[in-house]
Amino acid sequence: QIRGSRDDHGVLLRSVLIGPFSCPAKHSKCNDTVFPYECMCILYFFEKIHFLLLTLSSTIHPSSFREMVECFTQIAEDPDCRVVVVSGAGDVFTAGIDLMDMASEVLQPEGDDMARTSWNMRRIIAKYQETFSVIERCPKPVVVAVQGACVGGGVDLITACDIRLCTQDAWFQVKEVDIGLAADVGTLQRLPKVIGSRSLVNELALTARKMYADEAKESGLVSRVFPDKEAMLAGALEMAGEIAGRSPVAVQGTKVNLIYSRDHSVAEGLNYMATWNMSMLQTEDVMKSAAASMEKKSPKTITFSKL
Numbered sequence: 001q002i003r004g005s006r007d008d009h010g011v012l013l014r015s016v017l018i019g020p021f022s023c024p025a026k027h028s029k030c031n032d033t034v035f036p037y038e039c040m041c042i043l044y045f046f047e048k049i050h051f052l053l054l055t056l057s058s059t060i061h062p063s064s065f066r067e068m069v070e071c072f073t074q075i076a077e078d079p080d081c082r083v084v085v086v087s088g089a090g091d092v093f094t095a096g097i098d099l100m101d102m103a104s105e106v107l108q109p110e111g112d113d114m115a116r117t118s119w120n121m122r123r124i125i126a127k128y129q130e131t132f133s134v135i136e137r138c139p140k141p142v143v144v145a146v147q148g149a150c151v152g153g154g155v156d157l158i159t160a161c162d163i164r165l166c167t168q169d170a171w172f173q174v175k176e177v178d179i180g181l182a183a184d185v186g187t188l189q190r191l192p193k194v195i196g197s198r199s200l201v202n203e204l205a206l207t208a209r210k211m212y213a214d215e216a217k218e219s220g221l222v223s224r225v226f227p228d229k230e231a232m233l234a235g236a237l238e239m240a241g242e243i244a245g246r247s248p249v250a251v252q253g254t255k256v257n258l259i260y261s262r263d264h265s266v267a268e269g270l271n272y273m274a275t276w277n278m279s280m281l282q283t284e285d286v287m288k289s290a291a292a293s294m295e296k297k298s299p300k301t302i303t304f305s306k307l
C-alpha cells in the first residue's frame, strides 16, 4: 500500500512507498500481480487487439525511475504487446519528481573527493535519463494521456512518448529552473524537436510558466484535447486499438524510422529506411494488408503474427 493519498480518488502527491502499488484508478481488470511495481499498475487487454495501459502514481520516485526501465524493457520484448497507453492515477498527471526523495537520493551522491562525487552524480543523472529514453527506444508506440498538472519530470516523460493527448484542464510546466536546476533528463533535448517554435521552448524552459491545453495543442505539444479524463482515456484506448490492429511490422518500423529521421539528415534517414525495409518488406503482412485494402476491409480484420 501507499501512504499519503490526498483524497478518495487516490491522488498521490506526498507519497511514502511501503509496499506494492495498489492501483488507485481501480480498473476493473487490473492485474498488478503480473508486474508487482510500486509506482505503476498494468492493465492488459487480451482480445483481438493487444495493448497495455500503464497507470502511474502522481509523483516520480527513485523506484519509478527503476520500474519504468524494467517495465519498458519487458514491453519492448513482449510480442503480445503492440501499443502502450500511459496515464496518471489521480487528478494530476504528475507533480514531477518527489521533492522529498530528491533531497536524499539526487542531491547527496557519495564520493571521497570532488572527482568521485561528480562521477557518481553523473551516473545518477544518466540512470535517471534512461527512465525516459527507454520509452523512446521501445519499438512499440506509446500514447500518453495527461490530465491536470504535468510538471517537471512529467514533461521529460511525455516528450519521450510518441503521441500526446490531454484534457481541457491540463497544463504543462518545465518547472526545473524554479527549483534551481537545468532540466537534465530529456526536456531540453526533446521539447525543441516536438514544438516548432524554438522561442516558445526557450520561454517555457527559462521562465517555468505554465502552458495550458489550448496553447499546448496550438504549439504541437499535444495532438488532441478532450473535455475530461474519462473522454481522454476512451480516446486513448480507441487510438491504441487502431494502432494495435495494424501490422506490427509496419507500426514498429514506422516508429523506429520516425525517431531515426528526427535525429538525422534526410539522406541518412532514407538510407536507414532502405536498409530497414530490405528485410521488413519481406513480410506476409504486406500481402495480407494489400489484399484487405483491395477488398475494402479494415486492416483490423486481419490476424497478424506476433512480433
Ligand SMILES: CCC/C=C/C=C/C(=O)SCCNC(=O)CCNC(=O)[C@H](O)C(C)(C)COP(=O)(O)OP(=O)(O)OC[C@H]1O[C@@H](n2cnc3c(N)ncnc32)[C@H](O)[C@@H]1OP(=O)(O)O
Binding pocket: 006, 013, 014, 015, 059, 092, 094, 095, 096, 097, 098, 099, 100, 106, 124, 125, 128, 149, 151, 152, 153, 154, 175, 176, 179, 184, 185
Ligand atoms: C536527476 C533528477 C532528474 C529529475 C528532475 C525532475 C525535476 C522535477 O520534476 S521539477 C518539479 C518538481 N515538482 C514540483 O515542484 C511540484 C510542485 N507541486 C505543484 O505544483 C502542486 O503541488 C501541484 C500542481 C502538482 C498540485 O497542486 P494542488 O494544489 O492540487 O496540491 P498541493 O496542495 O500543492 O499539494 C498536495 C500535497 O502534495 C505535496 N506535493 C506536491 N508536489 C510534490 C512533489 N513534487 N514532491 C513531494 N510532494 C509534493 C504538497 O507539498 C502537498 O503536501 P501536504 O502539504 O503535505 O498536503
